[in-house]
Amino acid sequence: MMSGEDIRNAGLKVTLPRVKILALLEQSKQGHVSAEDVYKLLLDAGEEIGLATIYRVLTQFESAGLVTRHHFEGGQSVFELDRGEHHDHIVCIRCGRVEELFDQTIEDRQQEIAREKGFSVEAHALTIYGYCQAPGCRAS
């Protein structure tokens, strides 16, 4: 459970917008939201906030390691709370649902490959795109 403490530890002032954004990410069921999503959800909740602030804060949270940013296809970045466990994604290209995945075999092979090629690994992004079997998927 994240709180104002985490914001403070990141060297940021604990402001209302930041707390609200963090809380929203915390309770977000989908897990992966765009800046626009955050904006609309907060507006719907009756909050007053500017889109520029959302972008600024999300970027700051990212630098602080509180959230992770992903560039799925479609031009828009999506953010999710960083709970400390790295994982990759599998995205349904029909309904947009995102599931998380982690596989040690893949992780290990990446390290080996990078070493072979003389790269140090700072990060990686694996995203599988396909069709899921969720009930509501076919409809959308």
Add this chain to the structure above:
Amino acid sequence: MMSGEDIRNAGLKVTLPRVKILALLEQSKQGHVSAEDVYKLLLDAGEEIGLATIYRVLTQFESAGLVTRHHFEGGQSVFELDRGEHHDHIVCIRCGRVEELFDQTIEDRQQEIAREKGFSVEAHALTIYGYCQAPGCRAS
């Protein structure tokens, strides 16, 4: 070696702009170029072409399977000629150099994971980000 035939087989007219773009991708050393790159390179080569055409043609080539589009971090899409062999990428976050990689173990695991989660795999994108040891890298 690609040619006008490939363009025609894609159901597209064999026009000057398309031939030039295909030729440029063919001879491109870097392999991964943005639409802007293609535009500037063609202008430098004395060709007359519009940026809108580049985008249109690259998108058409992508649909036709002639080129592949990648969304590395940084907002810009990069394109490369599709030579029929799927591969992933390792990108240097200091100098921007891109190397290709392919690993059957990773490919297989992805299929397994997707199956376990009830997804059919249509595509995937694995990109490793790190620092390389190329001679000119540290400098940049």
Add this chain to the structure above:
DNA sequence: CAACAAATGAGAAGCTTTTGCATTCTGTTA
């Protein structure tokens, strides 16, 4: 080589994201 559909170029427009700046808020100090 005439005729038609497709393709092009130039600029406008669309989206997402960033920036500038005046105002407001936080955290700290007295």
Add this chain to the structure above:
DNA sequence: TAACAGAATGCAAAAGCTTCTCATTTGTTG
């Protein structure tokens, strides 16, 4: 707890990248 300095916010403008519009040009086919 009042006051202050610096940080943060909101708004609007601006900046990328990409797509669209439309008049003009170019391939292709008969």
